[in-house]
Amino acid sequence: MAEAFAPAKVNLSLHVVGQRADGYHLLDSLVVFADIGDRVRVEPRPSGSGLSLTVTGPLAAGVPTGPENLVIKAAKLAGVRDAAITLDKHLPAEAGIGGGSSDAAATLRAIQTALDVPIPKGLEQLGADVPVCAVAQAARMEGTGERVTALPRFTPLSAVLANPRVAVATPPVFKALSAKDNAPMPAELPDFAAPFDLLEWLQNTRNDLQDAACGLHSAIGATLDALSALEGARLVRMSGSGATCFALFANRTAAEEAARVLQQREPNWWVEACTLS
């Protein structure tokens, strides 16, 4: 039996820099991972038992339990036929924080430990976000998501994640983009562990999906506004294709206090303080 953590993915920046002939978009994104997430447990089963999936946890409702779950797709890609998998769901789905993709990557890590099966090639077949979730540390993500360069050093950031509990499907957000050939991030990224003003640097980056997503779902604008109004919020932006947005704070205590205030104001939202790295 082995367990693996599936951290929330946050796109600190997400530049859309082109589109391939097959419709997929070319991205340039600074991706980090939170200390909050789902958990995947893999238990070996005798040959012929098949794959089973049980979904538990506070955000299990609505998560598919059949072959369409990325956890099962990941196990199949690794060639595993017999295992009992439990997914303990803490992250909202269709939320721009890669829940399903991170679950898939965590499944492969647990399978590696429990069954001694190597991580398979071609992770991008599972989803554009799966290769970066397999790295599970601060990274630059390029191409359609298949090119991942881990950052050697990254000073952890304190943040609040907020989701207004509106599920956002990714394809319509890409379709609603007005421009698909925006400027990439600078070719050379700074040393993120050196003493420099990361906030100022991030201000010069963007999430190019943010305006399109806000146009489709008014709750995202409301989430950005609510985060911006929190005392100590320094940079506020949407992650992925939404609807989860993040605010960065000077330290964990400030983030936790802000999360407490926001949760009180918006009891139906999903709100979490976390550390990103």
Ligand SMILES: C[C@@](CO)(OP(=O)(O)O)[C@H](O)COP(=O)(O)OP(=O)(O)OC[C@H]1O[C@@H](n2ccc(N)nc2=O)[C@H](O)[C@@H]1O
């Ligand atoms: C937008 C991002 C940014 O990190 O995050 P999320 O909002 O999903 O968290 C990802 O690129 C999403 O990754 P993922 O959710 O794994 O995408 P996939 O399942 O492969 O694709 C879903 C759909 O998104 C669009 N898509 C995705 C990736 C990409 N580079 N170009 C695209 O156009 C396509 O319409 C595709 O059919």
Ligand SMILES: Nc1ncnc2c1ncn2[C@@H]1O[C@H](COP(=O)(O)OP(=O)(O)O)[C@@H](O)[C@H]1O
């Ligand atoms: N393990 C999983 N957890 C959540 N959603 C999943 C999972 N496997 C498949 N899905 C499906 O994937 C879709 C996208 O969910 P998710 O990966 O959480 O969102 P996003 O791509 O916005 O980060 C949902 O429609 C959901 O039904």
